[in-house]
Amino acid sequence: xxxxxxxxxxxxxxxxxxxxxxxxxxxxxxxxxxxxxxxxxxxxxxxxxxxxxxxxxxxxxxxxxxxxxxxxxxxxxxxxxxxxxxxxxxxxxxxxxxxxxxxxxxxxxxxxxxxxxxxxxxxxxxxxxxxxxxxxxxxxxxxxxxxxxxxxxxxxxxxxxxxxxxxxxxxxxxxxxxxxxxxxxxxxxxxxxxxxxxxxxxxxxxxxxxxxxxxxxxxxxxxxxxxxxxxxxxxxxxxxxxxxxxxxxxxxxxxxxxxxxxxxxxxxxxxxxxxxxxxxxxxxxxxxxxxxxxxxxxxxxxxxxxxxxxxxxxxxxxxxxxxxxxxxxxxxxxxxxxxxxxxxxxxxxxxxxxxxxxxxxxxxxxxxxxxxxxxxxxxxxxxxxxxxxxxxxxxxxxxxxxxxxx
Numbered sequence: 001x002x003x004x005x006x007x008x009x010x011x012x013x014x015x016x017x018x019x020x021x022x023x024x025x026x027x028x029x030x031x032x033x034x035x036x037x038x039x040x041x042x043x044x045x046x047x048x049x050x051x052x053x054x055x056x057x058x059x060x061x062x063x064x065x066x067x068x069x070x071x072x073x074x075x076x077x078x079x080x081x082x083x084x085x086x087x088x089x090x091x092x093x094x095x096x097x098x099x100x101x102x103x104x105x106x107x108x109x110x111x112x113x114x115x116x117x118x119x120x121x122x123x124x125x126x127x128x129x130x131x132x133x134x135x136x137x138x139x140x141x142x143x144x145x146x147x148x149x150x151x152x153x154x155x156x157x158x159x160x161x162x163x164x165x166x167x168x169x170x171x172x173x174x175x176x177x178x179x180x181x182x183x184x185x186x187x188x189x190x191x192x193x194x195x196x197x198x199x200x201x202x203x204x205x206x207x208x209x210x211x212x213x214x215x216x217x218x219x220x221x222x223x224x225x226x227x228x229x230x231x232x233x234x235x236x237x238x239x240x241x242x243x244x245x246x247x248x249x250x251x252x253x254x255x256x257x258x259x260x261x262x263x264x265x266x267x268x269x270x271x272x273x274x275x276x277x278x279x280x281x282x283x284x285x286x287x288x289x290x291x292x293x294x295x296x297x298x299x300x301x302x303x304x305x306x307x308x309x310x311x312x313x314x315x316x317x318x319x320x321x322x323x324x325x326x327x328x329x330x331x332x333x334x335x336x337x338x339x340x341x342x343x344x345x346x347x348x349x350x351x352x353x354x355x356x357x358x359x360x361x362x363x364x365x366x367x368x369x370x371x372x373x374x375x376x377x378x379x380x381x382x383x384x385x386x387x388x389x390x391x392x393x394x395x396x397x398x399x400x401x402x403x404x405x406x
Contacts, residue, residue, distance in 0.1 A: 021071055023351060025406070026074045027070075029074075032160050033263050034266045037267060041336055042063075045341035045342075049062060061402035068391075069156055069157065070406055071406075072171050083155060090144060091287035093107055093109075095110055098380065101118075103243055104222045104245060107352060108147065111140065112140055112143075113223050117240075118242070118379060126280060126372045129280070130330075132390070134284050134331050135378065135390045145304060155257075156329045162305065163259060163261075167182055178214050180251075182211070182253040185209060191257070191307065192229075193300065195289075199295050202296060202304055205256060208231075216321065221245075221310055225309060225313050225368065226240075226241035227314040234257075249308070252305070253307070254307045255260040257303075260300070261305070268339045269298060270336055276348035277351070283299055284299050285299075303317060311323065331393075331405075332405040335393055346391055347372060349371040349391075
């Protein structure tokens with residue numbers, strides 16, 4: 001078990017270019033190839049910000065004042081417990097979603113689930129997938145901080161740390177400073193995938209039932225199901241899944257799935273896919289790589305590491321708090337890719353020149369014009385914003401969006 005609680009101050013970049021991370025990493029985890037690539041990319045980040053400032057285009061966002069999103073295992077016990085308390089707080093806050101439209105939203109936490117369900121098409125098309133989820137996470141993080149007093153920032157998961165033994169990790173070990181553990185064994189048929197046999201299904205692992213350990217063992221899931229992969233879930237009283245359907249949180253922490261998100265997959269994605277359409281399609285595992293035993297793509301491989309209900313439900317997946325760790329990881333990957341060629345990638349939008357682009361296994365045949373001017377609409381969860389504002393995490397929204405990953 002990678003259970004060392006101590007952390008060390010990072011100073012990897014001091015002397016090389018005069019800046020260091022203002023946070024810490026857990027010495028139990030050697031830097032993987034993606035961590036090293038990010039460290040090598042930081043001078044490009046600084047150079048990009050310097051250029052923006054000199055041109056009068058940048059806001060007051062700098063590397064010195066940027067918020068820092070950490071990997072869960074790098075956070076102290078106290079920081080992890082503070083985050084858990086904030087999520088539990090959000091699950092007790094009264095909902096803001098309109099009751100006539102979302103009678104099943106029991107809390108502010110559920111409001112975000114309902115948004116993901118009702119805006120699924122807009123959130124997941126090629127044009128919006130990256131930017132809309134960046135905004136979604138940012139607004140969730142803001143709710144934790146402003147409504148529940150959280151003083152940190154949204155953590156992410158480095159998939160590579162959870163490949164070998166996820167259940168004994170600091171994320172899933174079921175301790176008070178974890179995000180709860182696996183579900184009880186409840187056999188199901190695995191997760192269908194858009195590939196020919198034998199890769200048409202991610203096998204089930206050793207969970208699938210109710211979570212019984214950790215801070216979220218008594219969590220009540222209300223919305224959905226709408227596209228579940230596990231068995232024996234009571235149907236929602238409404239056809240759209242927005243009615244109240246109280247049940248336990250279920251998980252299948254799935255090693256077969258996360259095997260497709262090892263660091264070598266991420267490194268290849270970032271370094272070998274220079275145009276945004278190629279990056280987007282490989283992110284979704286398309287086209288299938290011949291001979292790859294784990295062809296799921298990073299998006300699906302990370303989602304179904306969590307699995308269960310609602311984590312394995314395409315529509316309701318934010319109903320498992322680990323959703324935000326997964327999409328934080330994906331946001332980090334997109335950011336590293338962007339910052340390796342910011343001049344050409346900051347405002348690159350998938351789907352503008354790929355009428356055959358993939359939309360989670362469904363073909364996308366038409367694309368909007370002027371994508372950067374399109375509006376990302378999260379309904380009652382947050383004001384609409386121009387997509388271009390979300391492409392820049394170091395200055396978007398007039399500088400309100402200003403964060404890095406470590």
